Amino acid sequence: MPKLGVIYRLSVEDFFPGGLTFPEGRQIAVWAAAAGADALHVSAGHYRSLPSAQVVLPPMAMPDGPFLDYAAAVKKEIAMPVIAVGRLGDPALAEAAVTDGKADFIALGRTLVAEPQWVEKVSRGEPIRRCLACNTCINEMRGGARIGCVVNAAAGREAAFADAQPARGERIAVIGAGPAGLTYASLVAGANKVTVFEKQKLAGGSLRYAGKAPLFQEVEANEQSFDRYIDDMVAACKSKGVVLRLGVDVTADPSMLTRFDHVVIATGAAYRFGLGRFATWALDSGAARWPGIARLLSNDRLRNWFYYRARRGTAARLRYMFCVGKRITVIGDAVKAGKSNQAIASAFEAALLPGSGGRAV
Numbered sequence: 001m002p003k004l005g006v007i008y009r010l011s012v013e014d015f016f017p018g019g020l021t022f023p024e025g026r027q028i029a030v031w032a033a034a035a036g037a038d039a040l041h042v043s044a045g046h047y048r049s050l051p052s053a054q055v056v057l058p059p060m061a062m063p064d065g066p067f068l069d070y071a072a073a074v075k076k077e078i079a080m081p082v083i084a085v086g087r088l089g090d091p092a093l094a095e096a097a098v099t100d101g102k103a104d105f106i107a108l109g110r111t112l113v114a115e116p117q118w119v120e121k122v123s124r125g126e127p128i129r130r131c132l133a134c135n136t137c138i139n140e141m142r143g144g145a146r147i148g149c150v151v152n153a154a155a156g157r158e159a160a161f162a163d164a165q166p167a168r169g170e171r172i173a174v175i176g177a178g179p180a181g182l183t184y185a186s187l188v189a190g191a192n193k194v195t196v197f198e199k200q201k202l203a204g205g206s207l208r209y210a211g212k213a214p215l216f217q218e219v220e221a222n223e224q225s226f227d228r229y230i231d232d233m234v235a236a237c238k239s240k241g242v243v244l245r246l247g248v249d250v251t252a253d254p255s256m257l258t259r260f261d262h263v264v265i266a267t268g269a270a271y272r273f274g275l276g277r278f279a280t281w282a283l284d285s286g287a288a289r290w291p292g293i294a295r296l297l298s299n300d301r302l303r304n305w306f307y308y309r310a311r312r313g314t315a316a317r318l319r320y321m322f323c324v325g326k327r328i329t330v331i332g333d334a335v336k337a338g339k340s341n342q343a344i345a346s347a348f349e350a351a352l353l354p355g356s357g358g359r360a361v
């Protein structure tokens, strides 16, 4: 008779006074192994954890692999395989967790929501689309919405993208290397010849600033999380043959676009009322995190005002400048100022479901 394998998953530390402590959690793991569990899956955290229930799904302000040492400590006590979990999506860290003997397996949650092809891509040595650890997926689910992901607009909408028919054989110019432009380029690269023009010397656009704000979505923002995501998106584009022209302002010389069949405007949104300088100063200087200002900027109404009202899409100004007679698509904040997940979703739709996403002008 075939044996049914049993994986026993447990949280070994509750992170609140009166909750389970690690020595108790480790003892339960030992008892579970003695009782016949075939593998132990070691998580940590609880809905009452401090400083917040977010600890269960370590948010971006926490370091990578915060529960790995718990798995390693359990592994020392038992002979069964141990599975580690919790922000292990960095390929080098995931591999080291196993090769260093801290765990026998690693489990990935949000990493696979953001990048369902993580396993294939990592095994081929290709760059991945990193999870930001922003917890939008779980927070929206807990609020009753279907699962969604800031960086992977197909998550939870796989059926809508099942018959995706991206363009083939086109020469595509993407203007703007922000979240929408990089996402679009990464999705259409390979089957098309893609060049991304960015007037700044660094790719990333508004996302480079998102980590300097007090909050991103509902979690404390962390710059490293965004930098890694952007760097890997750039690497993914380059590995698929995208030409990245940083520090090049095509508005100064639109003739650079004449050799392209299709121009995608992903130039983001610009601040109104002269707020651009203030916003850049507050974020660059760290003032946005001073307690009084951070409290103010964490207010939902004010945040929404900054996202939706204080900025305006830049495409209306640009579309007259570019190439009469060419196909032009506008995506992301360039159409209408909004949040990163909306900008990235618009890039997914324009790239994979041409005709339904972006806005042809």
Ligand SMILES: Cc1cc2nc3c(=O)[nH]c(=O)nc-3n(C[C@H](O)[C@H](O)[C@H](O)COP(=O)(O)O)c2cc1C
Residues within 6 Å of the ligand: 043, 056, 057, 058, 085, 086, 087, 088, 089, 107, 108, 109, 110, 111, 113, 137, 138, 141, 147
């Ligand atoms: C959308 C979502 C739903 C989850 N649901 C459960 C659940 O029902 N039970 C559970 O023990 N963990 C659940 N988790 C937690 C994951 O199993 C995992 O422990 C956690 O996400 C940390 O791993 P990660 O950093 O790889 O995401 C969920 C995670 C996500 C993102």
Ligand code: SF4
Residues within 6 Å of the ligand: 110, 111, 113, 114, 130, 131, 132, 133, 134, 135, 136, 137, 138, 148, 149, 150, 151, 152
């Ligand atoms: S919503 Fe955020 S935390 Fe969830 S999988 Fe996507 S990037 Fe990761």
